[in-house]
Amino acid sequence: MGLWVFRALFILASAGTAYSIGVERGHPFTILLVGILISFAIIVAEWFVSRGPIALISSVVFGALLGMLFAALAVSVLGLAIEQETMEKIRQDVTGALIVVFSYLGIAFIYQSRDKFNLIVPYIEFRREEKGTRPIVIDTSVIIDGRIAEILRTGILDTPMLVPQFVLNELHQLADSADKLKRERGRLGLEVLNDMRNDAKVDVRIQDMATDQDQPVDEQLVRIAKVLNARLLTTDWNLNRRASLEGVSVVNLNELANALKPVALPDEQLTVKLIKRGEQPGQGVGYLPDGTMVIVEEADDLLGQEVAVVVRNTITRETGRMIFARTLEGSRSRRTSSGSPR
Numbered sequence: 001m002g003l004w005v006f007r008a009l010f011i012l013a014s015a016g017t018a019y020s021i022g023v024e025r026g027h028p029f030t031i032l033l034v035g036i037l038i039s040f041a042i043i044v045a046e047w048f049v050s051r052g053p054i055a056l057i058s059s060v061v062f063g064a065l066l067g068m069l070f071a072a073l074a075v076s077v078l079g080l081a082i083e084q085e086t087m088e089k090i091r092q093d094v095t096g097a098l099i100v101v102f103s104y105l106g107i108a109f110i111y112q113s114r115d116k117f118n119l120i121v122p123y124i125e126f127r128r129e130e131k132g133t134r135p136i137v138i139d140t141s142v143i144i145d146g147r148i149a150e151i152l153r154t155g156i157l158d159t160p161m162l163v164p165q166f167v168l169n170e171l172h173q174l175a176d177s178a179d180k181l182k183r184e185r186g187r188l189g190l191e192v193l194n195d196m197r198n199d200a201k202v203d204v205r206i207q208d209m210a211t212d213q214d215q216p217v218d219e220q221l222v223r224i225a226k227v228l229n230a231r232l233l234t235t236d237w238n239l240n241r242r243a244s245l246e247g248v249s250v251v252n253l254n255e256l257a258n259a260l261k262p263v264a265l266p267d268e269q270l271t272v273k274l275i276k277r278g279e280q281p282g283q284g285v286g287y288l289p290d291g292t293m294v295i296v297e298e299a300d301d302l303l304g305q306e307v308a309v310v311v312r313n314t315i316t317r318e319t320g321r322m323i324f325a326r327t328l329e330g331s332r333s334r335r336t337s338s339g340s341p342r
Helices: 002-025 028-050 054-081 084-112 140-145 147-153 165-175 180-198 217-227 237-245 253-260 328-339
Strands: 136-138 161-164 204-207 231-234 250-252 269-277 284-287 293-297 306-317 320-327
Touching: 002 028, 054 084, 136 217, 140 147, 140 165, 140 180, 140 231, 147 180, 147 253, 161 165, 161 217, 165 180, 165 204, 165 217, 180 204, 217 231, 217 237, 231 237, 237 250, 250 253, 253 320, 269 293, 269 320, 293 306, 306 328, 320 328
Parallel strands: 136 161, 136 231, 161 204, 231 250, 293 320
Antiparallel strands: 269 284, 269 306, 284 293, 306 320
8 A cells, every 4th residue: 555655656746847847848738748657657667577576687687787887897998909089989889789798698697696696685685694593494384284383382492483475475375265175274374373473482583585486485495594594394395305405404393293202112011092994904003192103913803992002113204103013912812822832
């Protein structure tokens, strides 16, 4: 709204300036109309430029400036090598040609090397080192997951949590989606983010850093983390691997959750309620309170019951931890049969 007020004031100022010039020239209304049309054309151009990729706009601006600088230097060098009279005759043509050539080279070079220059707002922002605790950039998947709010309340992550503006925009798009599941996930993410921001113990900041909107979200997250020298918090395995390959420190929420689960040792006794059959014949599957899957052999006839089991071994994967066990009675009978004489 404020921008449209500013645009209206610009049109009025342009109309007033054009009218005053027209009074001096004797054609006030003609020049007034021309001034209004020019102001509208400028606003339309501003509207298109503001919605263009920031990397392209930055490349054009700095590439053109770099091209004009090199063109001026080249003309000065030519002026020393060529006679003064000859130089005066060709100066205008040579200067124009050199500006075109060097501007093209400058724009192409900066745009293709934008990752090395970190073309972020306002135009070029070199990597800066954060003093003190390194911040953490939060991925959309972490906010939708919901566990991050409870984790932050414990104080285990005592560091600024940065939420990029495009992540917030992605949550709003999900919340407005026509798909019911996506809509519920988006609304859940917005509620989690709101709870985090209202918690006085948690330092959550909306990081309004413009990036190239044509790039994938994962690439924008990695670039922001590199520019801010921050860590990246995610549950996305592909983003985790990509960030690690590019030298960005990653905190995987699933790995953190698995690390916090208690370790079940072989021959340890557990109690678990079996709720479904396993993939292999005879297996029963249950879950511990922390979500750990327990696969019990020879227990498919005990579904719906709480069973005392003995741990055989544990397997930890990227998707979580699984415990393989036998029923306590089955383990005892197995030991008895193995110790009896043949």
